[in-house]
Amino acid sequence: MYTGMSQENEAAARADFRSDTVTRPGAGMRAAMAEAPVGDDVYGEDPTVRRLEETLAGMAGKPAALFFPSGTQSNLAALLVHCRRGEEYIAGGGYHIFSNEAGGAAVLGGISPFPLACGETGGLTPAQVSAAIKPEDSHYPVSRLLCLENTVSGRVQSLERIDALAAVAHDSGLSVHLDGARVFNAAVALDRPLARLCAPVDSVSICLSKGLGTPVGTVLCGAEDFIRQAVRARKILGGGMRQAGVLAACGLYALEHNLPRLGEDHARARRLAEGLAAIPAMTVEMSAVETNMVFADPGPGHHGPLQRFLAERGIRIAAQEPNIRLVTHLDMDDGAVDLLLEGVRGYYAQAAGKLRTAS
Numbered sequence: 001m002y003t004g005m006s007q008e009n010e011a012a013a014r015a016d017f018r019s020d021t022v023t024r025p026g027a028g029m030r031a032a033m034a035e036a037p038v039g040d041d042v043y044g045e046d047p048t049v050r051r052l053e054e055t056l057a058g059m060a061g062k063p064a065a066l067f068f069p070s071g072t073q074s075n076l077a078a079l080l081v082h083c084r085r086g087e088e089y090i091a092g093g094g095y096h097i098f099s100n101e102a103g104g105a106a107v108l109g110g111i112s113p114f115p116l117a118c119g120e121t122g123g124l125t126p127a128q129v130s131a132a133i134k135p136e137d138s139h140y141p142v143s144r145l146l147c148l149e150n151t152v153s154g155r156v157q158s159l160e161r162i163d164a165l166a167a168v169a170h171d172s173g174l175s176v177h178l179d180g181a182r183v184f185n186a187a188v189a190l191d192r193p194l195a196r197l198c199a200p201v202d203s204v205s206i207c208l209s210k211g212l213g214t215p216v217g218t219v220l221c222g223a224e225d226f227i228r229q230a231v232r233a234r235k236i237l238g239g240g241m242r243q244a245g246v247l248a249a250c251g252l253y254a255l256e257h258n259l260p261r262l263g264e265d266h267a268r269a270r271r272l273a274e275g276l277a278a279i280p281a282m283t284v285e286m287s288a289v290e291t292n293m294v295f296a297d298p299g300p301g302h303h304g305p306l307q308r309f310l311a312e313r314g315i316r317i318a319a320q321e322p323n324i325r326l327v328t329h330l331d332m333d334d335g336a337v338d339l340l341l342e343g344v345r346g347y348y349a350q351a352a353g354k355l356r357t358a359s
């Protein structure tokens with residue numbers, strides 16, 4: 001059957017641990033794209049986009065939703081709607097919306113970020129947020145929004161934590177936005193409905209192109225009026241898409257077929273972590289393995305060489321220091337995990353051999 005992938009691509013995807021964004025649409029998803037009824041979504045006439053928006057709004061427990069091409073654009077539109085020029089948003093300093101979105105809120109919105117140090121599990125504390133909210137004083141920007149993230153580097157933020165943080169923000173008149181790029185992973189890990197995780201926040205940005213495996217797509221969910229304003233913000237950020245139903249169809253397919261299997265990625269990440277932890281030279285943060293990410297330190301001087309050794313064997317990893325992030329996903333089976341474990345063991349065996357030869 002035609003899958004659109006060459007054999008080399010399929011092999012590469014099976015052993016690509018860099019991110020869950022590397023997945024390629026398979027035959028079922030491509031068929032859904034081909035069959036999707038479409039219309040001009042800027043006129044509000046694409047039935048597949050509308051069905052995706054309604055479906056996700058319902059799952060998130062929000063009245064309305066809007067389809068975006070990316071998580072970055074969805075987060076930025078949310079910031080532009082929640083905040084005016086001269087206002088600020090408070091966020092974890094390690095959160096994507098602060099550290100990895102090119103300062104878009106400041107560049108395009110005149111909105112200043114106020115980053116807070118995240119704890120070991122990626123969370124903020126109510127006391128930190130409370131202390132960060134500015135009193136009414138012309139010296140300060142106006143604190144308008146609290147931005148949270150779930151999961152944070154694969155770590156699940158508990159319901160109690162999100163509830164408490166949102167309560168502090170709301171009590172001071174701030175709104176709360178959740179970057180839920182991987183919030184489905186959190187819902188699966190907690191075994192709670194998505195709507196429960198989203199209940200304390202005013203808006204949530206949900207990516208379909210991470211663990212759910214679509215090529216494109218993020219859905220922003222919130223109140224009717226918030227989403228009406230987000231349509232305008234999306235226009236400012238480059239405009240809407242036309243017959244986008246071919247892309248939305250991937251999201252609907254993913255909710256039906258890929259969401260139910262997300263737990264497999266979590267189980268595979270745990271198996272990977274356990275396998276790596278059994279290799280004496282590797283240090284693995286076992287307590288950090290809560291969803292589909294594993295963080296492992298191969299030891300000083302080994303990051304680049306290990307990455308190159310594995311690449312020569314068709315296994316792709318990133319080489320962040322000190323901890324390499326390894327991500328499991330839909331285009332991966334147990335064989336890929338075995339391949340990586342074998343590769344890492346092979347790397348240290350040859351490194352030990354080189355040492356013996358040198359001495």
Ligand SMILES: Cc1ncc(COP(=O)(O)O)c(C=O)c1O
Pocket residue numbers: 069070071072073096097149179181182207209218
């Ligand atoms: C937590 C988080 N938020 C937002 C994004 C942005 O998503 P996109 O790459 O679709 O812009 C990412 C991307 O990896 C992410 O990890």
